[in-house]
Amino acid sequence: MKQEEKKSSEEQSELTEVLTEESKLYQPSKEFVQKANIKSWEHELAKADKDYEGYWGEVAKELEWSKSWDTVHQEKKKNFHNWFVGSRCNIFVNALERHQKTEVKNKIAIIHEQEGGRKKQFTYGELYLEVNKLAGAFKKIGLKKGDRVAVYMPNIPETAMTMLACAKLGVLHSVVYAGYSYMALRDRINGAEAKLLITANGSLRRGKTVKLKETCDQAVAEDCPSIEKMVVVNNVDLDIEMKEGRDVWFEDIMKEETGEGVDTEIMDGNDPLFVLYTSGTTSKPKGVVHDHAGYMVGVYHTLKTVFDLKDDDVYWCTADPGWITGHSYIIYGPLMCGITTVMYEGVPDFPENDFIWDLIERYKVSVLYTAPTLVRLMMKYGDEPVKKHDLSALRILGSVGEPINPEAWRWYYEVVGGGRCPIMDTWWQTETGMFMLTPLPVTPLKAGSCTKPFPGIKASIVDKKGKRVPVGKGGFLVIENAWPAMLTTLWNNPKRYLETYWEKIPNVYTVGDMGYVDKDGYFWIQGRADDVMNIAGHRIGTAEVESALVSHEAVVEAGVIGKPHPIKGECAKAFVILKDGFEQSDELIDALKKQVRGSLGPIAGVDEIAFVKKLPKTRSGKIMRRILKAEELGKPVGDISTLED
Numbered sequence: 259m260k261q262e263e264k265k266s267s268e269e270q271s272e273l274t275e276v277l278t279e280e281s282k283l284y285q286p287s288k289e290f291v292q293k294a295n296i297k298s299w300e301h302e303l304a305k306a307d308k309d310y311e312g313y314w315g316e317v318a319k320e321l322e323w324s325k326s327w328d329t330v331h332q333e334k335k336k337n338f339h340n341w342f343v344g345s346r347c348n349i350f351v352n353a354l355e356r357h358q359k360t361e362v363k364n365k366i367a368i369i370h371e372q373e374g375g376r377k378k379q380f381t382y383g384e385l386y387l388e389v390n391k392l393a394g395a396f397k398k399i400g401l402k403k404g405d406r407v408a409v410y411m412p413n414i415p416e417t418a419m420t421m422l423a424c425a426k427l428g429v430l431h432s433v434v435y436a437g438y439s440y441m442a443l444r445d446r447i448n449g450a451e452a453k454l455l456i457t458a459n460g461s462l463r464r465g466k467t468v469k470l471k472e473t474c475d476q477a478v479a480e481d482c483p484s485i486e487k488m489v490v491v492n493n494v495d496l497d498i499e500m501k502e503g504r505d506v507w508f509e510d511i512m513k514e515e516t517g518e519g520v521d522t523e524i525m526d527g528n529d530p531l532f533v534l535y536t537s538g539t540t541s542k543p544k545g546v547v548h549d550h551a552g553y554m555v556g557v558y559h560t561l562k563t564v565f566d567l568k569d570d571d572v573y574w575c576t577a578d579p580g581w582i583t584g585h586s587y588i589i590y591g592p593l594m595c596g597i598t599t600v601m602y603e604g605v606p607d608f609p610e611n612d613f614i615w616d617l618i619e620r621y622k623v624s625v626l627y628t629a630p631t632l633v634r635l636m637m638k639y640g641d642e643p644v645k646k647h648d649l650s651a652l653r654i655l656g657s658v659g660e661p662i663n664p665e666a667w668r669w670y671y672e673v674v675g676g677g678r679c680p681i682m683d684t685w686w687q688t689e690t691g692m693f694m695l696t697p698l699p700v701t702p703l704k705a706g707s708c709t710k711p712f713p714g715i716k717a718s719i720v721d722k723k724g725k726r727v728p729v730g731k732g733g734f735l736v737i738e739n740a741w742p743a744m745l746t747t748l749w750n751n752p753k754r755y756l757e758t759y760w761e762k763i764p765n766v767y768t769v770g771d772m773g774y775v776d777k778d779g780y781f782w783i784q785g786r787a788d789d790v791m792n793i794a795g796h797r798i799g800t801a802e803v804e805s806a807l808v809s810h811e812a813v814v815e816a817g818v819i820g821k822p823h824p825i826k827g828e829c830a831k832a833f834v835i836l837k838d839g840f841e842q843s844d845e846l847i848d849a850l851k852k853q854v855r856g857s858l859g860p861i862a863g864v865d866e867i868a869f870v871k872k873l874p875k876t877r878s879g880k881i882m883r884r885i886l887k888a889e890e891l892g893k894p895v896g897d898i899s900t901l902e903d
């Protein structure tokens with residue numbers, strides 16, 4: 259083989275096969291389009307495409323600034339981007355302060371419910387006061403602009419207050435999901451050198467009390483030299499030890515404050531707002547940094563348009579504040595948009611498996627934003643728990659975190675949404691800060707596709723060298739231009755920032771996912787590049803094989819890995835969870851193998867199938883295939899700090 263041909267075939271072997279095609283389009287209803295804030299998707303895409311910086315500049319004018327920007331976007335140093343350069347602002351002003359001058363002040367900002375039924379709610383006016391009081395208390399503790407606060411809190415309003423109080427003072431929050439072990443917490447505290455740790459005595463989950471303060475004590479006991487103080491919210495009925503001189507009750511420090519006269523730090527638009535460690539399915543967590551100005555504009559505009567928000571919407575995002583979804587779309591986004599947001603502290607299928615639908619009915623939730631893992635869990639319980647409830651307030655559904663397989667998509671659409679609620683399958687990342695590939699509610703949808711890049715975003719599928727691959731061929735998903743909520747660096751590690759995102763493929767932001775574009779220009783995500791299997795020279799993404807399995811009536815969830823094979827190089831092994839009422843058997847194994855071959859063709863055949871009760875997942879619900887693989891091959895599992903169980 260000539261040198262060049264060899265090279266080209268090597269490059270090709272980096273690409274993935276495309277095995278399935280969904281072509282049915284789900285059109286929005288006429289009434290829906292009439293009422294939508296944006297009526298023409300194509301028009302919005304074309305408008306932003308002409309001048310994406312101008313597009314974001316226009317959007318930014320809807321927010322409040324202490325000083326407007328000189329330049330919308332600038333690449334300060336190669337691959338280091340600044341947005342709204344020269345501006346002065348604070349996201350706190352847009353999330354709370356500006357609403358004090360309008361009728362939004364008296365509207366409910368947060369509805370909180372705790373497992374067991376305890377309820378709390380805050381109007382925008384009340385929340386503003388609480389955040390000012392907390393900011394006053396933080397100042398007395400000695401926090402100042404640029405300091406870091408570690409947050410290890412449940413899904414409660416005090417978490418939102420903490421993040422907003424930090425933002426107000428120009429202090430960076432580093433939220434750590436309150437399900438991580440003390441080791442993971444310790445490493446993240448040390449990574450950010452946090453001065454203060456804020457937590458709750460405990461939280462309720464599936465009828466048990468999770469002892470959060472105890473985990474914090476363990477973390478801090480193990481060499482966290484930067485921590486000076488610990489603030490503790492009295493969230494559940496649980497006695498804890500308070501260390502003299504270090505620990506204080508949230509309720510006690512709040513009592514001392516009036517909330518008057520606490521100045522908001524007016525930040526340079528490019529000052530950092532927070533650090534957030536990625537959940538990491540494949541490698542060691544990275545401290546992603548987002549700035550005030552760009553993040554504020556990107557999150558505000560994407561939430562408002564993608565969920566077509568109206569003043570009377572009741573919005574529920576089932577994520578946790580510990581993830582980027584919680585930061586952008588439970589806390590900052592909904593508050594900037596002035597809507598009512600639900601924070602539920604507990605799990606969606608407890609005490610009964612219809613709890614989630616019960617809550618939607620009671621609060622008349624109109625926008626539900628959740629993850630495929632939860633849709634599949636609910637699907638497992640069947641249609642009956644959903645049908646028991648009046649979900650007629652629902653208008654729009656959302657999905658995030660993993661590819662949503664067409665089977666789960668259709669169930670979500672038909673059974674939950676009653677065939678009238680469009681599904682916004684939003685593709686994005688901790689690093690992107692905001693939705694990147696997503697439909698708008700007026701977009702004709704395809705089950706399982708995140709459709710096209712959001713207006714102003716240029717994405718494509720390329721090979722290793724950055725050359726676009728033809729339509730219908732799989733490759734690396736990349737982003738070709740800058741966007742406002744993009745990460746600005748990795749905490750204390752600009753070198754890793756460049757290597758991870760900008761130096762793998764020339765001149766683009768590398769996402770780390772594989773995917774393809776179909777003949778209508780719709781994008782399909784095939785899974786993380788690191789999980790791709792190489793079967794007889796065909797690179798096959800996990801998503802399609804898992805989807806083919808889930809489309810069998812007996813299967814609710816599947817994780818697929820490649821394992822060494824003497825002839826094919828690798829072969830696929832599937833770990834399958836069965837729906838309630840189905841039994842494992844050799845016949846079922848044969849049926850499932852046939853199902854995969856039938857829907858994907860012989861190259862994607864699954865050689866082995868194992869039935870399992872659970873799959874290893876990150877705490878945010880993504881399947882950790884690397885752990886399945888390590889276990890299968892008897893190799894060390896590596897970093898498991900993000901593993902759920």
Ligand code: PRX
Pocket residue numbers: 536537538582583657658659660661662683684685686687688689708769770771783785786878
């Ligand atoms: O692989 C993609 C998957 O989740 C990754 C980002 O994970 P994280 O930073 O934890 O943020 C999750 C919440 C934004 C992506 O690289 N992912 C996220 N959304 C989707 C998705 N995969 C397919 N479809 C999606 N809608």
